[in-house]
Amino acid sequence: MTQDPRLSPLNSPGRVREQIAEYVAQHGRPEPAADSPARADDGLDLVVRGAQVLTPAGVGAFEVGVRDGRIVAVEPLGAGLVGDTVRELADDEVLLPGLVDAHVHVNEPGRTQWEGFATATRAAAAGGVTTILDMPLNSIPSTVNAQALEFKQLVAAPQAFVDVGFWGGAVPGNRTDLRELHEAGVFGFKCFLLHSGVDEFPPLDADELEDYLTGLAEVGGMMIVHAEDNLSIDRAPQAGGAAYSRFLASRPRGAENLAIATVIERARWTGAKVHILHLSSSDALPMIRSAKADGIDLSVETCPHYLTLAAEGIPDGATAYKCCPPIREGHNSDALWEGLLDGTIDYIASDHSPSTLDLKELESGDFGAAWGGIASVQLTLPVIWTAARERGIDLARVAHWMAAAPAQRVGLSDKGSIEVGRDGDLAVFAPEESFTVKVAELHHRNPLSPYDGKQLFGRVRSTYLRGTEVDFETPAGRLLRRA
Template sequence: MDLVVRAARAVVINGNTAGTTGEGPVTLGVEDGRIAVVEPGIVDLPGDRVLELGEDEVLLPGLVDTHVHVNDPGRAEWEGFETATRAAAAGGVTTMVDMPLNSLPPTVEVAALEVKRRAAAGRVHVDVGFWGGAIPGNETDLRALHDAGVFGFKSFLLHSGVDEFPPLDAAGLESAMRELASFGAQMIVHAEDSDAIDTAPDPHGERYADFLSSRPRGAENLAITQVIEAARRTGARAHVLHLSSSDALPLIASARREGVALSVETCPHYLSFVAEEIRDGATQFKCCPPIREAGNRELLWQGLADGVIDTIVSDHSPCTPELKRFDTGDFGLAWGGISSLQLGLPAIWTQARARGFALADVVRWMAQRPAEQVGMTRKGRLAVGCDADFCVFAPDEAFVVDVAKLAHRNPVSAYDQRPLAGVVRGTWLRGAPVTGDQPSGRLLKRGNC
């Protein structure tokens, strides 16, 4: 073997095939960047290099984060491929998929996809794939983007926050989904209803309660119903992004029982923070849809336990400190987005362990299922044939977040000064440690990972 890893604790897929996830002692053998051997227990497997985990460490598959805004090229001062992928590796993420907006040009045609790939080439420390975008007027570009390797298509049902990525109306959403169904692609949707937002109170001032009122749960519920019905009528696969309204869980469960092809994600900030504790003017907590009340948070955790919510991803949406408007604390003016790419694993583990969940659950939500959602057959699992992507995690070590020490480009995060449980002590990509010095990530296309 090129590399042998011995771990008294590891989270693996039982039987080395798709199935239940469990924890136990494991010896891994790596050849040519892929896992060649998975032996239960600690065995004497010869290798050129040997990695012995400590008693307080757990071997996890590399996380797969399918919702990241890198913003490069065009708004690289907000983030960038080098900084984003360093942050990902520092957080145990070995594969991520970049969103099609906030960069310039947006990824709504093949030429724009090639611009983005050129910007990323030779600069990524983890593997990176790309989403395409579905906007008014680009329906004829969708098949070409699909053939060029994007993992699916993102759309908005209200203003996206940037003028160059306009939303689809109801007819446009259904038409685009019908087109995607013809070649088996999925539509991923920012589901908030435009009319419901327009008739809600305007967001302004420092009071978080006023901002929360401007993005009511009903806006999410209406939009998710629209997505469900479009998926039902067209037969397309649909995915609801960053679910924050627990009210929608029964709608989602009902649609699935009826055979609608629907998956759902939520994010660490909806599972960690609560509206009642966000102080006025703390615009680092602004995101859309918003962080809601404590009772809502607990129902989202129940949705994960019940299997209604499939995945947890970061929705890392960074910006410069100036755009957060700390000078005024005005939620109506501040950019909406949470910077958390490096912190997702400890943030979720901190909350999950307090509710009786195991690391195997976290791996299922943050590695295995995100990979499955986008069709990555070699990612998200410690199994024979998979890429040797993994992280070493110390679940009982604690730390206090210091934004100045994060690898994100800008020192802004809602997690600043928050105590978290679990430290990533190392990340490996295809059997090689990710040091942050020499970029070794690859640019992924649908079907080649």
């Protein structure tokens, strides 16, 4: 097959095959993670028991038993389950299902100095996240063909401390690659409707989007979209300098609203499954509600920074806060919370998108030049819980938005809930323990966070992956495929 000339040379299958060969020559090819040997008896590997265990029925007093990586028993407290390892919850601890973060930029291979699988998955585990889905861009090559997916899986396999799945990418020229990526198990395909920030991952225009959606509808694939309108951004005031207000004006709500409308209508015409990434504009909520009422197969996520930070509180020059779409005003955040509560927004994802410190332009404070991205996979749960408890929202609702709902939407039927048959992915959480964020103590690669110095509630004390406590020394995560 002749390569489409619009595809970046960095993503060419031939070049990626050469990179795979070089990697294997240096590191070898890791063996697939083996299943734990089945027990010869009916004993349990892990039992967790306590007065506060979050199941689909709510918080109650239960004992949870895990065998061979799966939850095999959820019994009333006092049932006397016996296991090789027993964890008695303290009075201030709640057992949550392991969280599912469906929007993480790991950036390896190619930009490993920004972030890598070892550091990103350690950070995830420290935050109670037991499953991440890795985005297809910012790594080199981008995950836009089967060879690039193979390379990324090869690099990820020996390093992952939590389970990792992968999104594919949809860029001009790779429409014929989508089916092969879909069959290889990616969970869907990400596209941009404007420049992505990296040249090797160019955007689709509206007609290309429709064409790709037509193809995905044929195989049941999902398109996940960075929805900001290219022309609207081009016509907006240009970002530059230290004034946050100027940066905010450069990414207007109207650009986001128009792009979301485009996605909705093209999904309506094609019957494809679509997902709106990192919703920041509350103005879009009415049309999203309307589209869902019309039966369009549409889901939406938002992120902790849009729910807990406000433009009014961002100092000029504080480029740690820069992300795209931008953090908007406080009243916009209030409306996003209402969208979560009424089900218009389906779930919360971190959009963990780190870079090296120099790319954040910390010395100049220039929002126009700084990389846009916030590293928060380790902090998403306490950030959201701190804000939720102030709003009178219970922990069960928060866990639904961060575990069950994303797992259900992306097709991870083994994840997101404490019930028999699911993976033994668990997080021991102390919701009333407060702490001050110290960026040097976070696990992601580059020490920068807009939450540095903030007091939060809720500490993850232990994380279990398929019944084994994460020790942050021995990677035991597995690579996941779409079912």
